[in-house]
Amino acid sequence: MLSKKVYQLIVASSLILTILFFYPMIAEAHRMIIEHVDDRVIQVRYDDGTPAKLAVVTTYDADGRQLFKHEVNDEGYLDYEHQSDVHRLVANDGLGHRASSIQEDTNGMEGIPVFIRALLGVSFLSFIGAVFYVRTRKKK
Amino acid sequence: MHVADGVLSISIAVATTAGAVGVLTYALKGTNEEEIPKISLLSGTFFVASLINIPIGPTSIHPLLGGFLGLVLGRRAPLAVFVGLVLQAILFQHGGISTFGANMLLMSIPALLIHWLFTYWKSPSLFWKGCIAGFTAIGVAVCLLIVLLLLSDARYGSGSFSVIQIVLVSYFPLALLEGVLTGFALHHLASIKPYLFKSLTEKGGE
Numbered sequence: 001m002l003s004k005k006v007y008q009l010i011v012a013s014s015l016i017l018t019i020l021f022f023y024p025m026i027a028e029a030h031r032m033i034i035e036h037v038d039d040r041v042i043q044v045r046y047d048d049g050t051p052a053k054l055a056v057v058t059t060y061d062a063d064g065r066q067l068f069k070h071e072v073n074d075e076g077y078l079d080y081e082h083q084s085d086v087h088r089l090v091a092n093d094g095l096g097h098r099a100s101s102i103q104e105d106t107n108g109m110e111g112i113p114v115f116i117r118a119l120l121g122v123s124f125l126s127f128i129g130a131v132f133y134v135r136t137r138k139k140k
Numbered sequence: 141m142h143v144a145d146g147v148l149s150i151s152i153a154v155a156t157t158a159g160a161v162g163v164l165t166y167a168l169k170g171t172n173e174e175e176i177p178k179i180s181l182l183s184g185t186f187f188v189a190s191l192i193n194i195p196i197g198p199t200s201i202h203p204l205l206g207g208f209l210g211l212v213l214g215r216r217a218p219l220a221v222f223v224g225l226v227l228q229a230i231l232f233q234h235g236g237i238s239t240f241g242a243n244m245l246l247m248s249i250p251a252l253l254i255h256w257l258f259t260y261w262k263s264p265s266l267f268w269k270g271c272i273a274g275f276t277a278i279g280v281a282v283c284l285l286i287v288l289l290l291l292s293d294a295r296y297g298s299g300s301f302s303v304i305q306i307v308l309v310s311y312f313p314l315a316l317l318e319g320v321l322t323g324f325a326l327h328h329l330a331s332i333k334p335y336l337f338k339s340l341t342e343k344g345g346e
Contacts, residue, residue: 007169014162117231118191122184125223129180136174 034091034101040081044072044091044099051076055093062087143239143246143285149292150238156288157241163248167218178336179219182209186224186247190234203314204247204281207273207322210254212329212336217251218244246284250277266337267327274322278315282308 032052035043044055057078059067067086072078080086091099148156171179189203209217225243228234236243254273264272286308330337 007165010165011162014158014165114191114232118188121187121227121231124227125180125184125187129177129184132173132176132180136177139173 032091032093032097032099034089034099036101037077040083040086041077041079042089042101044076044078044093046097052091052093052097054095055091055097057089057091059083059086060088060090061085064088143236143242143288148239148242148288152288152292153238153242155241156239156245160241160244160248163218163245163252164222167216167222167248171216171219175216179213179216179223182213183220183223183227186220187227190224190228191232203318204250204278205318205322206247206250206277206281207254207270207275207318208325210251210277211258211269211273211322211326213251214255214259215252217255218248221247221251242288246281246288249284250280253277253280265327266330267323270323270326271319273319273326275315275319278311278318282311282315 031047032055033045033047034057035045037043042057044052044057046052051074052072053074053076055072055076056069057072058069059080061067062085067083068080070078070080072091087102089101186205186209189205192202206217209220213220222244225240225247229237229240254277257276258269258273326337
């Protein structure tokens with residue numbers, strides 16, 4: 001168990017960090033974002049909504065091999081519908097802005113039915129509860 | 141109410157993560173083995189309730205059970221929230237990694253406030269405590285969400301159909317429903333296990 005001093009230190013540090021980061025300095029630079037607007041359609045834009053017209057998007061597969069490189073259109077959109085195996089997209093506008101995004105994997109956990117995943121979570125928690133319930137009963 | 145990755149600014153994400161560590165430390169202190177079965181079961185309840193998920197703009201709405209967690213678990217409510225959020229992130233990819241702290245605070249702080257409120261205010265019956273707790277917890281969570289969104293980007297509050305207005309309109313009926321359900325749930329639970337609510341009533345249970 002944590003000593004009183006360590007506990008106080010953790011709580012105080014958390015409070016200080018919370019207060020410090022709630023008042024950020026205003027930065028002049030803005031960041032670039034890759035937004036997945038549709039299946040295999042992205043928009044590369046800056047965080048104020050302006051399309052990144054000069055951005056070039058490079059795509060990579062799951063092993064890190066480069067698949068293709070293409071410029072976005074005037075609205076910042078890129079359609080890569082005819083490309084399969086795209087795992088990661090990296091956009092660079094040549095002006096010091098870079099953004100990276102990972103194509104959502106639909107064959108992972110989402111392949112398991114929702115009911116089964118919910119049951120898995122509830123079963124895990126029930127198991128933990130049962131173990132500690134038996135332990136406390138034995139102690140009594 | 142899960143806030144997705146990228147919605148909050150980096151500074152807000154860091155601040156809320158630090159705050160969540162503090163809240164979790166506060167909840168963990170003094171936890172003993174006898175409390176873990178109760179925490180586990182309510183984590184499961186929170187986990188299942190949060191599966192009812194309707195996305196709205198950058199956020200989503202779902203039952204919070206903040207009032208129920210605050211009244212039953214008290215100071216340990218953030219532990220249940222933490223475990224529930226971790227399971228949701230792993231099994232359902234709900235919520236974001238950078239916004240885990242924000243999601244944790246959004247759901248823990250209302251529960252803790254309800255716990256503190258009814259530690260001192262014992263006069264209402266358990267049913268009314270439940271109703272007030274359920275409604276108030278949602279209200280507090282929505283207010284916190286609005287603050288975080290506005291601090292991250294003022295555009296969330298601009299326009300007739302701003303995200304913030306949508307959140308307010310969407311959560312009001314849920315707040316009413318959750319208030320009623322929490323009231324009935326608490327009343328029924330107290331009839332079966334009155335010792336769970338000793339700290340909330342003048343005498344030991346209703």
